Amino acid sequence: MMKKMADAEKKAGEGEGEDEAADSPKPAGEYTEFWKVYGPYLKMGVIEDQPNRIRLSKLIRFKSSHVDYRDEDDAYTDFESYVSRMPSGQKKLYYLIGSSLEEVKASPFAERLIKRGHEVIYFTEPLDEYLMQYLVEFSDVKFQNAAKEDLTVDDTDDEKRKQKQVRQHHRPFVKWWKETLVKAGHVDVDSVKVSNRLVDSPCVVVSSKYGYTANMEKIVRAQAMADQNAARMYLGKKVLEVNPNHPSIKRIRELWVEEGEEAAGAGTPASEAAVLMFQTSLLESGFEPAEPRSYAALVYKVLNDRLGVSEDAKVVDDFVYRRRRRRRRRSRSTRRLGPPSRRRRRQRRSCDGAQRAVPPP
Structure with a gap:
């Protein structure tokens, strides 16, 4: 055939x-x-x-x-x-x-x-x-494959020299970013580097040269008979590429410079932004986040900061409390007057007694 x-x-x-x-x-x-x-x-x-x-x-x-x-x-x-x-x-x-x-x-x-x-x-x-x-x-x-880290673009000699200078300038910054991700539990990050493929996006997660792409990971995970232990060796190879010209990346770098040695610790604005940027880029690049709950918790924290909600704010169910008070009042009136059927019988009896008490003309 x-x-x-x-x-x-x-x-x-x-x-x-x-x-x-x-x-x-x-x-x-x-x-x-x-x-x-x-x-x-x-x-x-x-x-x-x-x-x-x-x-x-x-x-x-x-x-x-x-x-x-x-x-x-x-x-x-x-x-x-x-x-x-x-x-x-x-x-x-x-x-x-x-x-x-x-x-x-x-x-x-x-x-x-x-x-x-x-x-x-x-x-x-x-x-x-x-x-x-x-x-x-x-x-x-x-x-x-444009989703691999070894992507080569046909740049001129001047463009290549400029990219080399940019990589050298941001080398301490991307090194800190890689260490921050590892401390946050993202041991699947092979490296963080300056990207030569991005224009409008702040960052992207690509596969290493011999690792699985995001689409291939989905196929392997969907195979019930696949050797997950053997596949895990390829699933963990990811590279974060950042766009140094994007405003968000520039702001993270500014925070990293302002915080100095404190930026190496967890919970700082620079470290939280770096982790959130990586996890969001995972989703945009087609990968599944390794820790969905930690990603969701970090997103909620950022939203609360944006909405002005304090970290010490408690969850209070005001609606249930008011409903219980109304239910309690209703139960008291029911005990005093009886259920509706009993009240109607009492009303009919009182009306009948009033009619009998009236003398005929």
Whole structure:
């Protein structure tokens, strides 16, 4: 079956496929319908059929940051089209994998790539994680997962020198941040570094070079028969990348400088902001927080400070107290007058007695 699908790509190259009929939307629409049904089988062919892997990879379709989603037939592209659109100087094929198109489009991993005009491939199926483990390159261009820490952006020599100076300037700051997270119990943080991928986001949590991505962690956790002990070795490798140009990061650095040696302790504004920023970035990056209750407690504390609620404020159920008083009053009137049915009988008896007491005319 995989060989027949590979032969379909050969026919497409001879003019019988959808690529030769660019002026007619019908073949593209027909292949889109074919891809929606048989796409997973083609991906399995790339994984299992090594001799035909290159030929089958030409049949793979996906969505990307450069695709117009308004036309469903044209909402997919392929690797050959991607390579043809690559700007000069781009040396990698960038991709992201997530559980939905909305998730990968909104993720902060590829902010700088997209701003520089680089196209990012969007994969949204669980099988794609395994597919990209076998599909290493296409047309002699290697693939690059934008959610990994080893992301390389095609910077100029001046940009590289500037980034080196920025990293040296913030080295004590990110070192303190890493120590603060470890003291707070986040031993899964491998390192904290200055990011070269962020533009608008304050920070992002990425996987180490050989660690699981957030999407892969979800897949592993969902497998009931998976070896959790073996998987834990890869689940714990995370890297926090901070954007030194973001106002929030600048403010945390100011607090760190103002507090001095006190910033190394727990409970200071700088340390609490650093921990909360990391835990929030975990969620935004698709990871699950290791301590949900501690994260929730820290969020509530920040909200209370914002609302002006004192830490010593007690929980008082005023509504229950008033309801008990009303219930107590009602019970007293019931004991004095009796239940409603008894009161109505008394009223009827008094009316009957009054009628009998009146003499006839």
